[in-house]
Amino acid sequence: MIRFEPRGPVSVSRMLAVSLAAAFAALVLAAIPMAFAGLSAFNAYSLMAKGAFGSLFAFTEMLTRATPLILTGLAAAVAFRAKLWNIGAEGQLYAGALAAVAVGTGAISAPGYLLIPMVALAGALAGGLVMLGPTLLKTRLGVDEVVTTLLLNFIILLFVQMMLEGPMQDPMGMGWPQSEPILDEAALPKLLERMRIHWGLVVALAAALGVYFLLKRTVWGFEIRAVGENAAAARHAGIPVTATFVRVGLLSGALAGLAGVGEVAGLKGYLTADLSPGFGYSGIVVAMLAGLSPIGVVFAALFIASIFVGADSMSRATGVSNYLADLIVAMALLCVLVSGLFLRFKVRFIGAPATRETAK
């Protein structure tokens, strides 16, 4: 018979070891279907590693892919810390991108050092405002934010499509549903010549440090943690629970909105309805893999980005579908969730009573 017994506090090194073991276990498990596809795991993983780290270009591509994941991961992490279940980072990302395009395609003309912050601010504000609605519905009327944020994703995506085929369509776009290009002054500068990597990565890393600092060192962060861990006690202790939820909602939406700004103003240069391959949803996985730690989010985003970029490259080399990346990411998430069980409980095997008696 198997029994679970609760463990006491867990050390940081043990948590790290378990996370790494979970990632490794995910790679081992994903090797099984790969074997069926006729690939040796060693071969496939070395191709993937090469695809993500093998050259400066591969490495910068991986970092470029990680940029929006860090931001959406932070959006999920900060909201989940307060037990505000924001599943709408995808929609907030598009809202941020839409606002960035609205401001950055010629509506305002200003030098770059003014226009870029304005574009970023507009995107963050749009994302935050999108999240404000579900947050207020939750605090005022008790509406489940999982449902409202999730469904808002589709509404916003359809709204973006409407705008791209209507008022915001590029007149020079030959009928394609895409926005006008962002002005050069509004575009985020590249970090390296001839590479796609842009300043969005710096913004994302700064945001991670900022969220870490907020949660750890500030009164607002204290209140967010208290509300998330025990809202009843927080309310009893006089912490403004509703205001805290509103702050968290605005911050979470703003971070997701910034991810959209980065993709439009740093990478694509214009908005299309296929801007994000699900960065908002992947952000949830990133946050869970990171155990909702803001610094952990950076590493989890790098891990997931390297899996995705590596799998693309491996897929091109071997002809095996890059859906494999989704498989590995899903396995990793499952392994991390299972490992959480091992962190909290000791598993013991207990013999049947008969064997115990003979042992006596």
Place this chain on the structure above:
Amino acid sequence: MTGPTQEADIVLRLDGITKRFGMLTANGDVSLDLRQGEILALLGENGAGKTTLMNILFGHYVADEGQVLVDQSGTGLSELEPGSPHAALESGIGMVHQHFTLAENLSALDNIILGTEKLVSLTSARAPARKKLAELITRSGLDVPLDARISQLSVGEKQRVEILKALYRDARVLVLDEPTAVLTPQESDTLFATLKKLSADGLAIIFISHKLAEVMASSHRVAVLRGGRKVADLPTAECDLRKLAELMVGHEIVETVRDAGSPGAPLFTLQNISVGHGRDALHQVDLVLRSGEILGIAGVSGNGQTTLARVISGLEPPASGTVSMEGDDRTDANARTVIDSGFARIPEDRHRDGIVGPMSVSENLAIESIRKPENQRFGLLRFSAMREKARNLIKAYDIRCQGEDSPARLLSGGNIQKIVLARTLDPEPKVVLAAQPSRGLDVGATSDVHKRLLAARARGAGVILISEDLDELMRLSDRIAVIHRGHLSSAEETETLDRGTLGLRMAGQGGEQAA
């Protein structure tokens, strides 16, 4: 009370039971015999391992060492399969948990026969069950409306259903976990009369308790657990209250006593407060608290105490009526403004409302004053100040923990309560609301709580003490009011009241509406 003779058959034997949870030894080498027709009281403080031991007996836990032997239908003792409540039921062990395990939306009859019927059967077992139960009811005196839904029954009736449930399964050993915790004094008397009757019929009974008086009055034999070990096992006739108390605590006890108070001017008043509906509603509640007094509020749990505490704490605005403090209207106050007006609130459910478990002891000590300048500057937390303050409070209030940075959830109930006491009483509040402050605490922690409340009173603070424990109320309070179904009686001087009167009022008889 004299029990059955030594020669009576042993129906149950616990043999060297040891159970560890991590570092904690909940039970250490406990052995116990139970004879037919005997009432055994299992006495111990909270955390002494009473409930763990009974959970091992009933198969909820598996012992690390030792075994449970049970007399299976008169064929002598044999080992009970560990970890199987089913096996325990089969061998005639019935358990009445502290928190009842009844389906609220089913009738009493259905609850009793639940789990005894075959999965697929053409005939309903109801008719024969009804007959058997009618017989049991007349024999035991456990009167229960069989067709009423559980949700309509009183707490005492629910408990009788639980006992009937065990008897219906032909239990020969009945285990009751803190059976009087939820009963009025009168209901407790009825329960023990029933238990005596059942034991005279041959049922072996174990009841868990930390109330000395009922152990003295109603058991044949007492086993005392302390720190997970059995420290005494002796006939009740050879004990007295003081001896039992010392065995239970392990040292001599100094009882807290209240000196004559000198109440001052009215400090805090409720006028005509009504709020909520259903069980937790309050109806036209009036209350006047003077400085330098302890005002006790007695009542069986679930008669509106929770709502009363929430209104006073600023967590629930009253639908009508006024709240005032020192003459100022505070009806629209929220938790924040209530705290800032010099109000300490000790919540009834300290785990849910008192602490944020995963946060550290020092954070929990600062949580009510986190926006005060001593804890933050420009929105940034002042960690070193918070931790220094925490170290002082840990010392002053004797909070047993592994330092100010350990998570509060790792602390025992008594120490969690000390966090709440330190946090709320250290700023020297003018008014203290203590809701069930000693519920679930052991003797030591309880006396600590009492001392702190009396100290606040001596300082001139007004204290509202909501409790179900009449002894506690009568010892500490200057005046006592009784709450029943949301109506609060007017407060009377403690010296003019006795347990019987209070008990009747708690049950809703005799002047509960006296204004």
